[in-house]
Amino acid sequence: MADQDIEQAVARALEDAPQRNFRETVDLAINLRDLDLNDPSNRVDESVVLPSGTGQDTRIVVFAEGETAVRAEEVADEVFSSDDLADLGDDQDAAKDLAEETDFFIAEASMMPTIGASLGQVLGPRGKMPTPLQPDEDVVETVNRMKNTVQVRSRDRRTFHALVGSEEMSAEEIGDNIDTILRRLYGDLEKGPLNIDSVYVKTTMGPAVEVA
16 A cells, blocks of 8 residues: 555646547656666666556567477567577667667577677666576566566666556556665665655656655
């Protein structure tokens, strides 16, 4: 259950958003303080599973072979074999396009060294290196979990943003998502809540409402 203050801030942001002819996302703006973000160890870089989902279509690509590839076809947007991977490695433009269009990559652990060698220069800088799938993990469960996952990443910026839902979701659902992200940040940052200067929630085109 989200904090009541968070839920009220979300409700206000949804109410104040002007009517648009497209579905707006709801985003969180987080402002950090008292952190040297030139030091990579102080930066935020987390994959967070949102309890209420993202409210968006999340594009997921899987690198797999055999039975895992067959099962992945049921739930992933696209599945690449080792042969496909080799072709991508030879076509950097196609690899870059794929990286830009895809939210998350998953790969059988055995394929990770090849992916690192052939696509690491494309995926690495974009923060898109695949999540390794271990032999005892279910690819269907992993893909479905990733569909509700967002990347919360500050890089070297004091202010950064994270997707927390869409305008069609309820204030309670979005509030639960925000609460989950903030709790993760409190646990990860050196001084917890003291390293957060302010937090705002807003729809794509709507005004920002302070959360914390």
